Amino acid sequence: MDYRNLTFGTAGIRGLMGDGEGELNRDAIAAIGESLAQVMEDMALEGAVVICRDSRNHGKEFAELTAEILADYGHNVYLGDEPLPTPFLSYAIRALKAAAGVNITASHNPKEYNGFKAYGADGAQINNDYAEKIQAKLRTFSHQKRNLGGKVLSIPDEIREKYLNTILGNLDLDHVNFHDLRAVYSPLHGSAGNFMRTLAERAFLPLIFAEDQMAPNGDFPLAPKPNPENPEVFERFKTASPDAGLILINDPDGDRLGVMVKTAGGYRLLSGNEVGLLLLYYLITVESENAKEKYVVKSLVSSSLAETICSHYGVEMRNVLVGFRYIASEIEKDESGFLFGFEESGGYLAHSHARDKDGLEAACLMLKAAAHYRNEGRNLVQVLHEIYDTFGYVIDVTFSLNLSLQHCADVMSYMRQQGLNTICGEHVTSFTDLLKEKNTKKANIIVIKTSNFRVILRPSGTEPKMKVYISAQGDGVASAKQKAENVYEEILHQFELVLQ
Secondary structure, eight states: OTTTTTTOOBBBBEEESSSSTTTSSSHHHHHHHHHHHHHHTTTOOOOEEEEEEEOOOHHHEEEEEEEEHOOOHOEEEEEEESSHHHHHHHHHHHHHTTTEEEEEOTTTTOOTEEEEEEEEEESSSSHHHHHHHHHHHHTTTOOOOOOOOOOOOEEOOHHHHHHHHHHHHTTGGOOOOOOOEEEEOTTTTTTHHHHHHHHHHTOOOOEEHHHHHOOTTTOOOOOSSSOOOOOGGGGGGGGTTTTTEEEEETTSOOEEEEEEEETEEEEEOOHHHHHHHHHHHHIIIOOOOOOOGGGEEEEEEOTTTHHHHHHTTTEEEEEEEEEEEHHHHHHOSSTTTTEEEEEEEEEEOOOOOOOOOOOOHHHHHHHHHHHHHHTTTTHHHHHHHHHHHHOOEEEEEEEEOOOOOHHHHHHHHHHHHHHEEEEEEEEOOOOEEGOOHHHOOSSSEEEOOOOEEEEEEEEOOOSSSSEEEEEESSSSSHHHHHHHHHHHHHHHHHHHHHEE
16 A cells, blocks of 8 residues: 555644545554654664544554554553543653653544544654654555564553642642632543543532533534534533533543633633633733743744733743644743743643643633632633733634645745735735744744734645634724734735736
8 A cells, every 4th residue: 555645744644534545544554653663663762652542433443553563563552441632641651751652633623534643752742853754654664573572551540640630739729719600511522521520520620511522422423523613512502501601622632622701792702812811811910929930832823912911921932833842842941930831723731741732721720710700700701801901902813724735835935925015004014934944943934014913824734724824903802803804805815816
C-alpha cells in the first residue's frame, strides 16, 4: 500500500476512516505506528510509551495495534483500558517518565474521522523536526519485524488518581461557595465524562450532567458535529434545566471547552477568545496573589485584548505560533512562572501539570470564576462587558474558508507580492510575513495591522482551508463586530480577485 498520501504534521494525522488512499485503517495506523517506532530507534529514544484513545469508532483497535508495534520494537507500553482525555495523556507521560505518547483521536471532527497524535517525553505534541522524520519514514515505509519483547501494560490507576487530585489541589475547589449556581455539563459522548463526574463528586461541583451524552459513543448520536465552538451542540440544553446559569461542554477528547451563559435576554455563547479573556481576567485579579511575577502565553491569532489586560496589570505576555506545543515550550522554559495559556479555538491551561490544553481543568476554573462573580451579583457576560468597558471594545472573529491547497497558496503568494495599502479606508501600518522570520516564529502566516484592525491569514498545511483572523476595535461590541465583518468582506474581495 502507498502511504505517501498520509500527511503527518506536528499535530499528527487526522483523516477519514476507510480503505482509500490517504484514509485511516489498520494498515495505515500500523505504518504510522511503526514509522514512529523507527524514528524513536534512530533517535535512540528508549523507555516506555503511553497510548490513549478517545471514544471514536476503531479507537480501541487502533490503540491496541499501535501498542503491539511499539512493544515489538522493545518499548514497554502503558495502554489506556478505556477512552481517556488528551490532558490526562499529557499528564501520564510525565508522571510515568515515558519516552513518548500516542493519542488515537480526531478531536472534535465528526464520527467518520480518526487520528494519530504523537507526543514527546515532555508531554507536549512533537515538534517539526520530529514530525518530519516520521513523515519521511512514511514516504518510503518498509515493515521490519523486531521481536524485542516489550510489554503492554495498563496505565496504573494511581496515575488517574494523581491527575484528578492535581486538578482539585491546584484549583482549591473545596473552599468555593457555589451557592445557587448550577451548570449543565456534557462531554459530547466523548472521553471526559467519567473524569468530570469524579471531580464533581469530590469537589461538590454544581453540575447537572447530560446523562444521554455522558457515556462514550463513537457515533455521536446526539452531537453529530461534536465541536464545542458549534452553537448547535448547546441547543438541546437550553431548556433542559431552567435554573442552570451555565452550559459547559468538552469536546470528545476533553482538551477543549465551550461555554454558554444564561442572561436576562437568553443564552449567550462565548467565543473561545471571550472564555480566554474571562479566565485570564479572573486569574490576574482574583486568583493569583503574585500575578506580576508570572507570565501568560497565547497564540498570536488569539485576542489582542489579552495583551492590553496583561500590560495594565504588569503581567508579561508571550505570543507564540498556533499550536499548543508552542505554549508548552514556554512552560518548559519556566514552569514556576507560568500563569495561563490559551488559544482562540477553545484550548486553555492554568497550571503546569500538563503540556497540552485541559478542558476539564478549564471547566472547573470557569465554574469557580462564575461562582465568584455570581456571589458579587454579576454573571459572566456582565463581567465580559466590564472588561470591554475598561480595556476597549476589541472583537475577535475567526473565519474559515474552504479553499483548495493550491488556491490557499495562490492567495498567500498574491498577498506577499501585492500587499495591502488600506483596509476599510484605514492606512496599513504594518505588514508582517512570518515566512521571513529566522527564529522559532517562522511560519506561513501574514499579519496586517491598521490603527483599529488586525488581520491574520493562515492557510492549513494539510486541509483545504484558509483561516482569516480579524480583530476590530469600535465604540461598542456591535460597532466592533460590524467593523470586523466589513474587514472580512474586503479581504474576501481580495481573494476573489486572485481566484477569478
